[in-house]
Amino acid sequence: WIIGWPAQVMPLGGEIFTYLELSGKFYSNFLQGVLNLSDVVYYLSVTALGLFLGTFAVEMRRWR
Numbered sequence: 214w215i216i217g218w219p220a221q222v223m224p225l226g227g228e229i230f231t232y233l234e235l236s237g238k239f240y241s242n243f244l245q246g247v248l249n250l251s252d253v254v255y256y257l258s259v260t261a262l263g264l265f266l267g268t269f270a271v272e273m274r275r276w277r
Contacts, residue, residue, distance in 0.1 A: 242252050 242249055
């Protein structure tokens with residue numbers, strides 16, 4: 214949710230931060246009961262990225 218504030222501060226590239234912001238997608242669609250395939254794919258990809266980065270961090274510490 215914090216990723217949305219650079220969109221207000223930086224005029225250039227603010228659209229990217231607005232797209233990556235989680236709260237805008239969550240409040241606009243899921244709370245209204247609307248399930249769009251693009252939103253589901255977005256949340257699944259964010260979850261997969263988080264799991265990958267967490268696994269990668271654990272593996273890096275194991276090999277040190």
